[in-house]
Amino acid sequence: xxxxxxxxxILVTLAxxxxxxxxxxxxxxxxxxxxxxxxx
Amino acid sequence: xxxxxxxxxxxVTGWLILALFSALWIFLGWLWGRRAKxxxxxxxxxxxxxxxxxxxxxxxxxxxxxxxxxxxxxxxQLGIWxxxxxxxxAIGLFMFAPLAKRIRELMPHGYTSGDFIRxxxxxxxxxxxxxxxxxxxxxxxxxxxxxxxVLINALTGIxxxxxxxxxxxxxxxxxxxxGLRAVIGTDFVQTxxxxxxxxxxxxxxxxxxxxxxxxxxxxxxxxxxxxxxxPAAIMFLFNNLLFGVGEIFxxxxxxxxxxxxxxxxxxxxxxxxxxxxxxIPIVAGFIALAAPALxxxxxxxxxxxxxxxxxxxxxxxxxxxxxxxFSALASSLDSLLAATGDLITQDIYRQHLRPHADEKELRxxxxxxxxLLGVVTWLLCLPRLTTLAELLYFTGAFVASTIWPIVxxxxxxxxxxxxxxxxxxxxxxxxxxxxxxxxxxxxxxxxAAVSMLIVVISTLIWPQSFDWQTLRNEDPL
Numbered sequence: 001x002x003x004x005x006x007x008x009x010i011l012v013t014l015a016x017x018x019x020x021x022x023x024x025x026x027x028x029x030x031x032x033x034x035x036x037x038x039x040x
Numbered sequence: 041x042x043x044x045x046x047x048x049x050x051x052v053t054g055w056l057i058l059a060l061f062s063a064l065w066i067f068l069g070w071l072w073g074r075r076a077k078x079x080x081x082x083x084x085x086x087x088x089x090x091x092x093x094x095x096x097x098x099x100x101x102x103x104x105x106x107x108x109x110x111x112x113x114x115x116x117q118l119g120i121w122x123x124x125x126x127x128x129x130a131i132g133l134f135m136f137a138p139l140a141k142r143i144r145e146l147m148p149h150g151y152t153s154g155d156f157i158r159x160x161x162x163x164x165x166x167x168x169x170x171x172x173x174x175x176x177x178x179x180x181x182x183x184x185x186x187x188x189x190v191l192i193n194a195l196t197g198i199x200x201x202x203x204x205x206x207x208x209x210x211x212x213x214x215x216x217x218x219g220l221r222a223v224i225g226t227d228f229v230q231t232x233x234x235x236x237x238x239x240x241x242x243x244x245x246x247x248x249x250x251x252x253x254x255x256x257x258x259x260x261x262x263x264x265x266x267x268x269x270x271p272a273a274i275m276f277l278f279n280n281l282l283f284g285v286g287e288i289f290x291x292x293x294x295x296x297x298x299x300x301x302x303x304x305x306x307x308x309x310x311x312x313x314x315x316x317x318x319x320i321p322i323v324a325g326f327i328a329l330a331a332p333a334l335x336x337x338x339x340x341x342x343x344x345x346x347x348x349x350x351x352x353x354x355x356x357x358x359x360x361x362x363x364x365x366f367s368a369l370a371s372s373l374d375s376l377l378a379a380t381g382d383l384i385t386q387d388i389y390r391q392h393l394r395p396h397a398d399e400k401e402l403r404x405x406x407x408x409x410x411x412l413l414g415v416v417t418w419l420l421c422l423p424r425l426t427t428l429a430e431l432l433y434f435t436g437a438f439v440a441s442t443i444w445p446i447v448x449x450x451x452x453x454x455x456x457x458x459x460x461x462x463x464x465x466x467x468x469x470x471x472x473x474x475x476x477x478x479x480x481x482x483x484x485x486x487x488a489a490v491s492m493l494i495v496v497i498s499t500l501i502w503p504q505s506f507d508w509q510t511l512r513n514e515d516p517l
Contacts, residue, residue: 001269012246012322015326016243016323018315018316018318022231023231023235023236025312026228026316029091029095040088
C-alpha cells in the first residue's frame with residue numbers, strides 16, 4: 001500500500017499546525033507563572 | 041563525503057554563530073543558576089519548578105539532535121513510518137505523566153531513579169539498574185556529542201573534533217555554573233528556538249518544492265519509502281515506542297525532573313510536553329523526503345537533514361538549521377550531564393564511596409563529576425564510530441528491559457526483588473541477541489517482552505509484600 005501525496009500533505013500539515021501552537025502556549029504559561037510568582 | 045563538498049556556511053560564520061550562542065547559554069545559565077548554592081538547588085532546582093518551565097524542559101530534553109538529525113535519517117531509511125514511528129517517542133512522555141505524579145508522592149525527598157530502585161528492590165537490582173542506566177547515559181551522551189561534531193562539519197567545514205569539543209565544553213560550563221536551574225532555564229529559550237526553527241524550515245520546504253514534487257521524487261527513486269506496509273518500518277514503529285517508554289521510565293533525566301517539579305505540576309507538564317513533542321519528528325523528518333526531488337546524493341544517511349536544508353534554503357537555511365540543532369544538542373546535553381552527574385554523585389559517590397559525606401562535599405563532588413563526565417564523553421566521541429541512529433538503538437534493549445520492573449515497582453506492591461533483577465538482565469541479553477541476529481528495530485521490542493514476562497510470572501509465583509512508607513520516610517541525604 002503506497003501513501004499518496006494527499007496523505008503526506010495531510011500528515012505534515014497537521015504536524016505543522018500542532019507545532020505552531022507550541023510556542024504560543026509556552027509563552028502563555030510563562031507569563032501566567034511570572035505574574036503568579038510560580039516560575040520556580 | 042568531504043565536508044568541503046557539503047558546507048554552505050564558511051567556517052568563520054560557523055564559529056561566529058557558535059560563539060554567539062555559546063555566550064548566550066553561558067550567560068543564561070549563570071543568570072538562572074546563580075542562586076543554586078545549596079545541593080537541593082543545584083541538583084533539583086529547589087524542587088519548586090512551575091508549569092511553563094516544566095513543560096519546556098521536558099520537551100526540550102526529548103527534542104535532541106536525534107530528533108532533528110536522526111528523524112530525517114530514519115525518514116530516508118524507513119520512509120513515512122520512520123518519521124511517524126519516531127514521533128511515537130511522545131508516548132513515553134504521556135505514559136510518564138502519571139508516574140511522575142506517583143514518584144513525587146511516594147518519594148518527596150528522593151534525588152535519583154537509583155534511590156527508588158535501591159529502596160524498592162534492594163542493592164543487587166539497584167547495581168544492575170545502575171549499570172544499565174549509566175551505559176545508556178553514556179550512549180546518549182556520545183550520540184549527542186557526535187551529532188554536534190557531524191552537524192558543524194557538514195554545514196561549515198569546521199573539523200568534526202573542533203565542533204564536538206566546543207559543544208561539550210559549553211554545556212559542561214553552564215551546567216557547572218547553575219546545575220539543574222541553569223539547565224531548565226536555558227531549556228525554555230532553546231525550546232522556543234527549536235520549534236520556531238523547525239516550523240520555518242518545513243514551511244519553506246513545502247513552499248519551495250511542494251508536496252506533489254516531493255511525493256513524485258520519492259515515488260520515482262525510493263518508492264519503498266512510501267510503502268505503508270514496509271515490514272521493517274512497522275517493526276520500527278513499535279520498537280521506537282517501547283524504546284522511548286523505556287528511556288523515559290528508567291533515565292534519571294526524567295526522574296530528576298519529577299523530583300524537581302512543584303507538587304501537582306509533573307502530570308500536567310509531561311502530558312502537555314508529549315502533545316507538543318509529537319509533531320516535531322514528523323516535521324523534521326519530512327524534509328529528508330525532499331532529497332530525491334532535489335536530486336541530492338546523500339552518502340551518509342545521518343547528514344540528510346542538514347544537506348536538504350542547505351540545498352533548499354541556502355545561507356539562511358543553513359544558519360537556521362545550525363542554530364536549531366545547536367539548541368537541540370545543548371538542551372539535551374546539559375540535561376543529561378546534570379542528571380547523570382546526580383546519579384553518579386548520589387548512587388556511586390555517596391552510596392558506595394562516601395556514605396557520611398555532607399551537603400557541601402556532595403555539592404563539590406557533583407561539580408567534579410560533571411566535569412569528568414564531559415572529559416570522558418569527549419574521549420569517547422573522538423573516533424566517529426557509528427551512525428547516530430545505530431548507536432542510539434543499540435541501547436534499546438537495555439532501557440526497554442527496565443520498563444516493567446519500574447512500573448511494577450511503583451504500582452504493584454507484590455513485585456519482588458529477584459524478578460526485577462532477572463527481568464533487567466535477561467531482557468537486556470535477549471534484546472541484544474535480536475539486535476545482532478535480526479536488526480536494530482526489534483531490540484527494544486524483544487527486551488521489553490522478555491522483561492514483562494519475567495516480572496509478571498515471578499511476581500505471581502513469589503509475591504513480596506512491600507511497605508510504601510519505606511520510600512516516603514527515606515531522606516537520601
